[in-house]
Amino acid sequence: MKKVISSIVAVLLAGSLGTAAYAGTDSSSPAIPITFMGQVIKTDAAPIVDQGRVLVPARAVTEALGAKVQWDAKTKTATIQKWSEIVKLKQGEKSALINSEGGSEMYPVKLDVSVKVLHNRVYVPLRFISEQYGYRITWANNKVAIETPLGNAAQDVLYRGDLVKAREIAKSLPLHYPMKPLEIGYMGEVDGRTILFPEGVALLYYVVEGDVISQVEVKDDFALVTWQAHIKPGKTESVPSFVKQEWTDEVGVTPKLADVYVYTNSGIFGETGWEEYSYIDKSGTITEIGYMHYGFGSVDTERGTLQLLKPGEKRTDALK
Secondary structure, X not given: OHHHHHHHHHHHHHHHHOOHHHOXXXXXXXOOOEEEOOEEOOOOOOOEEEOOEEEEEHHHHHHHOOOEEEEEOOXXXXXXXXXXXXXXXXXXXXXXXXXXXXXXXXXXXXXXXXXXXXXXXXXXXXXXHHHHOOOEEEEEOOEEEEEOOOOHHHHHHHHHOOHHHHHHHHHHXXXXXXXXXXXXXXXXXXXXXXXXXXXXXXXXXXXXXXXXXXXXXXXXXXXXXEEEEEEOOOOOOHHHHHHOOOEEEEEEOOOOOOOEEEEEEEEEEOOEEEEEEEEEEOOOOEEEEEEEXXXXXXXXXXXXXXXOOOXXXXXXXXXX
């Protein structure tokens, strides 16, 4: 999803801002109003345009996004953090360092324009900062608007709509980690990725990857990991182990388990892949909903219904 957002934003800003009317890198350039969720971001320094890219006063915009920014004058580096995700940008360099999904390792990424320091203000590239944290940017009538990842139609489905469609949107959102994520200690070749929803629920779910279980809560269009644990060593069946609370090393508030979970497990192994849809009760009994197996360009096995919905299930967490 980040790649899609990046592509959209690049087209919008490159096409709309790359004009002589907005050339220049000083405070005399025409002011560019920036709104966040419809509210104008107040700042004592106007945004600027450099090489067709909008740069914004770091502190004003990052604080509007709920992030923190620090400026190291010695190294001329701006460090921005939201959740456990960090971005480091150095003045004059067209590259930045980021940590993927809140991990401990930092990775380099290219920038279209570097950090600037003008009139005692640190300016950072708006598009890059916003997209790193999953926000959408639109440009219209010489104004920049920062919005959450989903448009109105998707929001309506996610929070109030059909249970199956809402679950598909929820599990498609990129994961963000307010806490430092646990490391995956074991990933089997054919384990795949498992996502479990409590019966009737779309705005909270669990992800099992390798030996790590993550609780995900959807808030304000973002999927936030609010609890994690490792499956206990020696336990090979991840879904039954989860419902029986066979975990260790938990971080966050222990979740209150539901009586039934509807889940999907999918993966690819070489030239073959699969999709499994089932539900499991608190005793560990699994009932299949649907299954598909494919290989070498064709489906060789298909049965049942391929959707995240227990027969007769109704949504219970729709918001008004």
